[in-house]
Amino acid sequence: GAEAILRRQAQRESSARTYARSLPVVPVRARGMTVEGADGRRYLDCLSGAGTLALGHNHPVVLEAIRRVLDSGAPLHVLDLATPVKDDFTTALFETLPAPLAEHGRVQFCGPAGTDAVEAAIKLTRTATGRAGLLAFSGAYHGMTSAALAATGDTDARAAMAADTRVTRLPFPYDYRCPFGTGGDRGAELSARLTANLLDDPKGGVQRPAAMLLEPVQGEGGVIPAPDEWLRRMREITRARGIPLIADEVQTGVGRTGTFWAVERSGVVPDVMVLSKAVGGSLPLAVIVYREELDTWHPGAHAGTFRGNQLAMAAGAATIRFVRQNALHERAEAVGAHMLSRLRGLAAHHACIGDVRGRGLMIGVELVDTAAQPDDYGALPAASALAARVQQEALRRGLIVELGGRHSAVIRLLPPLTITDEQAEAVLDRLADALQAAQG
Ligand code: PMP
DSSP: OHHHHHHHHHHHSOTTOOHHHHOOOOEEEEEBTEEEETTSOEEEESSHHHHTOTTOBTOHHHHHHHHHHHHHTOOSOOTTOOOHHHHHHHHHHHTTSOHHHHHHEEEEEOOSSHHHHHHHHHHHHHHHHSOOOEEEETTOOOOSSHHHHHHSOOHHHHHTSOOOOOEEEEOOOBTTTBOSSOSTHHHHHHHHHHHHHHHHOTTTSOOOOSEEEEOSEESTTTSEEOOHHHHHHHHHHHHHTTOOEEEEOTTTTTTTTSSSSGGGGGTOOOSEEEEOGGGGTTSOOOEEEEEGGGOOOOTTSSOOTTSOOHHHHHHHHHHHHHHHHTTHHHHHHHHHHHHHHHHHHHHHHOTTEEEEEEETTEEEEEEBOTTSOOOTTSOOOBOHHHHHHHHHHHHHTTEEOEEESTTSOEEEEOOOTTOOHHHHHHHHHHHHHHHHHHHO
């Protein structure tokens, strides 16, 4: 039974387990947004494999694409050889890319995970520029391997492994807690000027880095969308100084934020895009796509045994096409806007909701401690314990949500883009009940 499985997991698996602690569910069946546990309980899943499941669990078009490969007798393991499956995936992927990348971009298949692709992007720009440093942002999450970890904001996570990547960290525009780069165009302008000054200061400035790495919407950092104008200014600054701009779209990609790629909203075209999660249609796949001028690698400069996951490529191609054909990014925008508006209504009745924000179906609700004193910017301290209680109360009501942000006080909603109107209402009803109960 479920209890025995959970007990054995606690005995055998590493103490680094995360979701398994806060979400003691033993999933045995799943379809769309619904997950069924071994105990027969059903849950609405707003975690979606940490934002991976654009079409929810076991979508028929994904299953069919996987079955087609299995039934065809095609090899499942091919290293980086050319195959019809890979050819089809790259065709589907390139059709989605912003113009210069779609026509002249290159793709590098990386290891299975998002962190592998981040690692590759940093390495590529180091090779192409001959420079070593990296600009990254406060609150960033890029993964758990060496260079990706160095670029990640969380100092506790970084402490365990000293990476040799020299990172200069700039403040990300986190409007609610640190009004930097926000307040509209003027904020973006100020933030841009500060960054430019840092880069251009001949004494005590930052050595010209190999790249700037950013998330168009920070996910793990607490669902913080970067303002469009700020992104445009970062693009101008990096372009003017010959610094490649890397957009980490691991979590934001494939329609989640209301456009197929999150950078599209601002019109910014990065030099490198890092893609994983939904791009593999629920199976492990990670790639970088980049401008051909950066393609300075010699043959074999970036290798990896598992760059040829045929099932993931088939699942990914099917997902990409289904999202585009059904304009699910537009649906994400519409349902997301409705959910944001209902959550803002909820915030009017719960002082503990400090901020509600998001783009499309990447939504965050930041909980705050109403008994404490506001900081210099008027924000109250994060309410981590309350957020943990809300997560547990939600689970009791059949709703799976994840926490994020610097203090794990942001409730994150990442439902599949296929969420129905009824499911969206049910999510909000259950969350409202959970909030009530957690404060009771
Ligand atoms: N970049 C971003 C923006 C992410 O959200 C994540 C994972 N949450 C990663 C990189 C790392 O991906 P993975 O966990 O597959 O290594």
